[in-house]
Amino acid sequence: MTLFELPIGKRAIIKNIELNKKVVERLNDLGLRQGKYVVVVRKALFGDPIEIKVGSVYLVVRKYQAEKIEVGL
C-alpha cells in the first residue's frame, strides 16, 4: 500500500521510496526513511498535500510523492 492510501491515524512502516535519488535523500534528511514509522495526520482540501508524522517531526508531502512511498502495516 502507498502512503497516499494509508488511512488517517493509522501507523505504518516505510518500506520503500520509489523516487528520484535527490528527492529520496532530501526526504531521508528530514526523517522520512525506510524502517521508520509514519502516521498520516491530515489531508488538505483536495487530498493534496498530506501532513504526516515521522518520529517527532511533522512533514508535508505532495500526493505524487506519497503515491511513490510504499508502506506496510
Added chain:
Amino acid sequence: MNKICLVGNPNCGKTTLFNLLTGTYQKVGNWSGVTTEKKEGVYKENKNIKLVDLPGIYSMSAISKDESAVIEFLKNNKDVTIINVVDGTNLERHLFLTAKLIQLGLPMMIAINFYDELKKNDIKLNIEALEQAFGVKILPISAKKQLNVDKIINVALSAVKPELKAYKRFKDKNAKQIYDYLDENVQKFISSSETKAQQLTLKLDNFLIGKYTGIPFFVLVIFLIYFLSSKAGSVFGGAISDFFTKLSQNTALTMSNVGLPIWSISLFANAVVNGVGSVLAFTPQILTLFFLMSIIEESGYASRVTFLFDKMLRGIGLGGKSVIPLILSCGCTVTGVMATRTIESEHEKKMTLYLAPFMPCGAKMVVFAWFSQVFFNGSPFVSVSMYFISILAVVIFGLILNRKNKRNSINTPFVLEMPTLRCPTIKNIGMVLWEKAKDFTVKSGTVILAVSVVTWFLINFGFKGFTNGRVEQSFLYYVGNVLKYLFKPLGFGTWQASASLLSGIFAKEAVIESILQIERNYLLLFEDRIAVYSFMTFVLLSPPCVASISTLNKEIKSKKELLKVLLFQFASAYTVSLFINLVSLIAKTPFLLILSAICVIITVLWAVIALIKGATEPCKAYKCSNCGVGKCRKNLKRNTTI
C-alpha cells in the same frame, strides 16, 4: 579562530540566538543564489568576535543552494568555530546534521535550544552521554528565555576539534549508518516524549488547516493585514505626507524670500522635499506589512498557509510558498517581492516574481479610488473589479507562462516541515524590522529621489529652458506626444494621459498628481468611460513603480531576466487594456460580442480545469519526481532507498 558560525536545521532558533548575540551589530546581505539572507555581525559584548549566521540546512549533501553555500563557506573559512544549534524537542532529526558536522573535524560545540520546553515537560537530557558520543562540549540553552546565552560564546571560544574517539566513530559513516546509530542510541541522550507545545500545535492545526476552517481563517488574517497596514499608511503616512507638504511650502517661501531663482525653488521644494517625503510616507505601511509578515513567519503560520494553497497554485507553476508574496503584493509590491526569498524552487520563485506585480498595491488603489470618484460616481464595484482582474491575470498569464517555462523548471525536491507553533519574540522581530526599514529607506529612497528629480526636470524644462508652468513647452510634452500613438488603440491616446502614465514609473499615485498638474480639464482626456476603465487596467497590470523594480532587480539576478519581466508585464497590460477598449466596439456588433463571449468562457473553463488538474504534475514515468520534461526519463537512476 577569528569567526564563529551558527549552523543548524531550519527552525532550530538559530536566528533568534544570532540576534541576541549580536544585538544591533549585524549586517544583512545576500549569499549568491541562496534563498536566505547572509547575516554577519559581532558579539555585542566583545566586538572583536565575529559571528556569522549560516542558512538553515538539513544535511551537507549540496542538494539545495543553501547547503552549497554553507559547504562553500566552510571550505573558504578554515579557521572557524562552529556552534551547532539543535532543537531539543526534535533531537533525533537534528543530530543527523550534527554527525555530518563532526565529520568535518572542525572546532565545534553543540547548543541544545528550547531547553525551557524540555524542562517544562519533564524531559530529561543526558548531556554526558551526548558529550561522550559526539566528543564536543554541549550547552543547553533557551534563546527565547535567554538561558545560558551569556555563557555560549565563552564555551565556543574554548571549543576544540571533536575528541578522536567520537571523530573516528562518525568519520567514515554514510547517511544510513548515521541514521542507524542515532536510532539505536537516541534513548540514551533523551527521554523522548512529546512536549505540550507539540500537542497544542496539533490541536491548533485542526483549526488553522482544517478542511473547512483553514481558508476562512486565512481570509480573516488577510483582511486584518490589509486593514492594519492601510490604516498605518493613512494615519501615519498621511501625517508624514502632510508634514512634508508644509515643509515644501515653507521651503519654497523661504527660498523665494531669500531671492533664489524660481527653478531652484521648484527643484528643491517640489522634487527634492516632496520626493523624500513620498518615500518616508511610504514607510509606515511597509513597516506594518513587514511586522505582520514576520509574525506569520516566526510563529510558523507561514507553513500552514503553504499547506492550504499548495495544490491550487501548482497549476500555475507556483507553489504554496508563493501565497504570501502574492498577498503582500496587495499591500505593497516591494514587500511581496522581498518575501519571495523563502521560495526554494527557482522556477516557482521566478514565476512569482513575474506575477506578483499584477496585484493591486496600495498606490494603485489610490488611483482607482480617484478614478471611480471622478468618472464612475464613486461606485465601489469599480475598485473591487480591479481585484478580480488582477487575480484573473495572475491565473491566466501564469498558466500561459508556465506552459512556456515548463522546459526550464529545475527540479527542487518539495520540502516542507511543519514547525511547532511558537509565539514570536517581539524583540527579534523588532531587530529585523529595523534592518529592513533601513534597507528600504536608504536604497529605494535614493532611487525614488533620483526619479523624482528626473521627472521634475522633464516637466519643468524644455527646449526653451525653464518652462515656468507652461507645460506645452516641456520635454514631457514632447515625450507624451510621441507615446500617445502607442496608446491610441487603448482609448487614451492623448499626450497628457501618456505623460501621466510615465510618472507612474516613479510611483503609481503620481499618475493622479500628474494628471492634475498637466490638465485641469481632465475629463477631456479620455474618449469615454471604457477608455477610463482601460486606463485603470493599464495602471493595474503595467510594470510596477521604481521602488519595486529596484527590489525585483535584487531578487532576479540577471538584468536580461528583469527586462523580460518588465516587457511581459507591459505586454500583458497592453493586451488586456486593448481588449477592454475594444469591448465597446465589440458590443456594437452582435457577432463579435458572441465570439468574444465564447472566447472568455473557454478561457475561464480552461483555467479552472488546468488549476484543478495541476498543470505541473510530473510525467507519469516510473520514479519521476516532477522535473517536468522528457529528458527526466533518461536521467532517472535506480533510487537508493536507505
